[in-house]
Amino acid sequence: MTRVVVTGVGAITPAGIGQDLLWQRVLSGRSAVRRIDRFDAGSYRCQVAGQADAFQASDWLPGRFIKRTDRFTHLAVIAADMAKTDADLEIGGVDGADPKRVGVMVGNVLGGWGFAERELRDLWARGIREVSPYQATAWFPAAPQGNICIRLGIKGRARTFVSDRASGAYAIIHAAETIVRGQADVVIAGGTEQPLSPYAWLCCQTGGFLTSAGNTDPQAAYRPFDRAHGGTVIGEGSVFLVMESEEHARGRRAEILGELSGWAQNTDGYMPYYTSEPHGRTMGLAMTKSLRRAGITVADLGSVIADGSAVPREDAAEVLALKTALGGSARRIPITTAKAAYGHLMGSAAPADAAVALRMITHGVVPPVANLDRPAPGFDLDFVRADPREADLTHVLVVARGLGGVNACLVISRHSPARRGSTLGSHLNGGKSAHGGT
Numbered sequence: 001m002t003r004v005v006v007t008g009v010g011a012i013t014p015a016g017i018g019q020d021l022l023w024q025r026v027l028s029g030r031s032a033v034r035r036i037d038r039f040d041a042g043s044y045r046c047q048v049a050g051q052a053d054a055f056q057a058s059d060w061l062p063g064r065f066i067k068r069t070d071r072f073t074h075l076a077v078i079a080a081d082m083a084k085t086d087a088d089l090e091i092g093g094v095d096g097a098d099p100k101r102v103g104v105m106v107g108n109v110l111g112g113w114g115f116a117e118r119e120l121r122d123l124w125a126r127g128i129r130e131v132s133p134y135q136a137t138a139w140f141p142a143a144p145q146g147n148i149c150i151r152l153g154i155k156g157r158a159r160t161f162v163s164d165r166a167s168g169a170y171a172i173i174h175a176a177e178t179i180v181r182g183q184a185d186v187v188i189a190g191g192t193e194q195p196l197s198p199y200a201w202l203c204c205q206t207g208g209f210l211t212s213a214g215n216t217d218p219q220a221a222y223r224p225f226d227r228a229h230g231g232t233v234i235g236e237g238s239v240f241l242v243m244e245s246e247e248h249a250r251g252r253r254a255e256i257l258g259e260l261s262g263w264a265q266n267t268d269g270y271m272p273y274y275t276s277e278p279h280g281r282t283m284g285l286a287m288t289k290s291l292r293r294a295g296i297t298v299a300d301l302g303s304v305i306a307d308g309s310a311v312p313r314e315d316a317a318e319v320l321a322l323k324t325a326l327g328g329s330a331r332r333i334p335i336t337t338a339k340a341a342y343g344h345l346m347g348s349a350a351p352a353d354a355a356v357a358l359r360m361i362t363h364g365v366v367p368p369v370a371n372l373d374r375p376a377p378g379f380d381l382d383f384v385r386a387d388p389r390e391a392d393l394t395h396v397l398v399v400a401r402g403l404g405g406v407n408a409c410l411v412i413s414r415h416s417p418a419r420r421g422s423t424l425g426s427h428l429n430g431g432k433s434a435h436g437g438t
Contacts, residue, residue: 003261004176005415007254008087008242009355010079010190014050014235014342018082022239022352023359026338027388029368031219033233033343038196046210048218049196050235050343068134069143070112075238076144076192077151080104083188084152087242087254092153097248103157103184104148105175107167107191108347112139113200144192144238156184162347164402165275165309166265167191168239169350173263173408175243185248190240191348204234207403209311222340223371224308225315225379232309235343239351246415258358261395261413262294268405275309275401280317283407284324287397290409291325294395298329302393303366305353307401308337309344312376318399319379334391336384340370350400350408357396357412366391 011018014032015025025032033048041047057066057074066074090096115132116139122130137143142160149158157178161170168191175189195204204210211231214221222233249256266289268282276283291298304326307318323330338356339345345352360366366389375383398410 002180002182003246003259004179004243005246005249005256005259006241006358007244007249007256008083008085008089009239009257009358010082010086011239011352011355012052012055012075012079013237013239013345013352014052016054019355022355026341026356026367027365028341029370029386031222031341031370033214033218033221035218036196039198041201044201045205045212046231046233047215048221048233050233050237050345051196052236068138069147070115070138070194072108072112072192072194073144073147075194075236076106077147079190079192079238080148080188080240081151083190083240083242089186089242097186099153099155101156101185102154103175103178103187104145104154105171105187105189106145106160107169107171107350108141108144108160108162109164109167109193110195110200110203110346111141112143112194114194114197115139117197117199148188163406164404165344165346165349166400166402166406166408167347169400169408169410170265172241172260172350172354172410173265176260176263179243179245186242186244188240189243190238190351191345192238193346193348194236195234195346196236209309210234211310220371222310222343224306224310224337224340224369225375225383226372227374227376229310229312229315229376231311233343235345237345237348237352239348239355241351241354256415258361259413259415260410262290262296262411263409264289264293265406265408267407270405275314275403276317276321276405276407278313278317280321281324282405283318283321283401286407286409287321287325287399290397290411294411294413296395296411298326301333301395301397302391303360304333304335304397304399305357306335306337307399308339308369315376315379319381322381331380331382333382334366334384334389335381336366337369338367340372350398350410353398354410354412357398360396361393361412361414364390364393366393
């Protein structure tokens with residue numbers, strides 16, 4: 001029975017470089033959102049974002065590489081490398097992991113529009129000879145995937161998932177299934193996003209989910225589940241996890257940070273510009289299936305990291321989904337969302353939440369939801385507000401979703417050699433599947 005564990009984390013977010021700063025920011029209950037200064041956002045409905053300003057590509061990468069790639073690739077390559085270092089993982093060589101048994105899974109939404117916009121301006125103003133030959137490969141959403149493989153010497157399975165704001169969760173789920181099916185020993189899985197360019201920002205604005213509040217008070221703009229919620233604030237960043245089979249991790253004596261014990265994904269089949277049905281039942285089913293796959297019940301669940309988009313109809317649907325999945329326990333399980341502290345990282349949102357969940361389990365602390373002063377009417381759940389809360393955390397549920405009704409849930413658990421839960425292997429051998437969408 002193959003179990004999937006996490007042995008390393010790499011994070012570049014608006015909180016700073018490294019998972020320690022990410023955790024400290026989330027614990028603080030204060031937002032890192034600020035006014036956009038990468039371009040003139042004065043005519044946009046939303047003029048605030050989470051900017052990963054601490055990351056300067058020239059501090060980490062050669063100029064030639066920077067010139068032919070977009071910032072979303074720069075973020076991903078370094079975050080993946082940081083995760084590898086954190087896991088003390090060697091790839092290749094006499095003592096390293098077999099490169100053909102190491103994979104890469106990446107979630108992304110927008111691609112490399114910073115690079116693409118510059119080249120399209122040159123095309124319009126100066127003609128076709130002025131467009132970079134790297135235009136297509138720099139913009140393409142799979143660019144980080146390929147460059148991570150090249151930089152780290154990975155020759156196994158590699159895929160990119162574009163499933164709106166659930167993209168990073170899809171990458172993590174596919175990584176786990178790849179390991180459980182015996183197709184890889186190690187997968188570096190996560191997401192990357194860089195939405196801070198005029199056209200990319202316009203696309204997000206026309207999607208209708210960005211808030212117009214907070215342009216004069218950026219830190220108060222993102223308010224999940226609050227009475228004043230008015231939309232999402234998005235941000236840039238990249239977070240990757242090193243995921244391994246327990247056997248492989250133990251074989252190389254790696255420190256195990258936690259376990260991905262359960263997961264599920266499904267689709268509402270609802271309106272293309274909504275994230276879920278108003279009643280949230282299909283999303284609730286994904287939550288239930290992820291717990292079943294982990295081999296736990298609602299009584300075992302220590303906390304939930306909600307998606308928390310702060311779009312009123314989305315918040316309402318998620319509250320109903322939580323009530324559907326958690327039943328009578330819905331009002332006793334501490335619920336948080338980390339995104340309000342740094343912005344919704346879109347393709348990298350779920351990996352960032354997973355990194356936070358690992359810290360929650362390690363420290364036995366549930367961080368507060370930034371800017372949640374008064375829950376909206378009917379949102380009568382146990383939201384953690386103002387201050388962190390100590391709790392007995394063995395299992396944390398992470399919720400992700402995207403436009404068109406794609407839902408994905410992860411169960412992050414404290415690793416215990418004696419713990420027994422459901423896995424894909426047992427399901428394939430005749431057990432009842434808890435996998436969403438099957």
